[in-house]
Amino acid sequence: MARGEAQRAISTCGSPTGVDAHVRRARRDDLDGLLGLLSQLQGQPIRRTEALARTYAQMLAQPGRAILLAERAGRPAGTLGLLIVPSLTHGARPWATIENVIVDEAHRRHGVGRALIEAALGLAREADCCKAQLVSHVRRTEAHALYEGTGFEVPVRGFRRQL
Numbered sequence: 001m002a003r004g005e006a007q008r009a010i011s012t013c014g015s016p017t018g019v020d021a022h023v024r025r026a027r028r029d030d031l032d033g034l035l036g037l038l039s040q041l042q043g044q045p046i047r048r049t050e051a052l053a054r055t056y057a058q059m060l061a062q063p064g065r066a067i068l069l070a071e072r073a074g075r076p077a078g079t080l081g082l083l084i085v086p087s088l089t090h091g092a093r094p095w096a097t098i099e100n101v102i103v104d105e106a107h108r109r110h111g112v113g114r115a116l117i118e119a120a121l122g123l124a125r126e127a128d129c130c131k132a133q134l135v136s137h138v139r140r141t142e143a144h145a146l147y148e149g150t151g152f153e154v155p156v157r158g159f160r161r162q163l
Helices: 005-006 026-041 050-061 112-126 141-148
Strands: 010-013 022-023 065-072 076-084 095-105 133-134
Touching: 026 050, 026 065, 026 076, 026 095, 026 112, 050 065, 065 112, 076 112, 095 112, 095 141, 112 133, 112 141
Parallel strands: 095 133
Antiparallel strands: 010 022, 022 065, 065 076, 076 095
């Protein structure tokens, strides 16, 4: 996931309604649009602060991390985070985690979520990941149909601890 790829379109996916979603890596100037989307995920507005802007810059510079942004008609329609994690198992192949998947309410059911997930999985394949996991809260039942529709399985049992 080289920095030079930041401008490259990752995916353009036609939706069932014929409206396209353009997926690309987020850039520094995308922070306000991303905060608007993430506010929907949090259920409350997220204010831009200097600390938040510094954290965002760190995330963009972190090797193995990508924040993907889907656009429709040039406006933010969805986002997700991707983290490629090095591993000493599976022949030293990394694994991928997808998190914070959000599609703007006005753009749901138009192929945006599917385009984001497929783009993230494409980057994971390029990195030769042995597996991909998707992190989602159990209460986001609407989103679970999308995840299952893109091939993810709900684990029978898992462990989690709040830190």
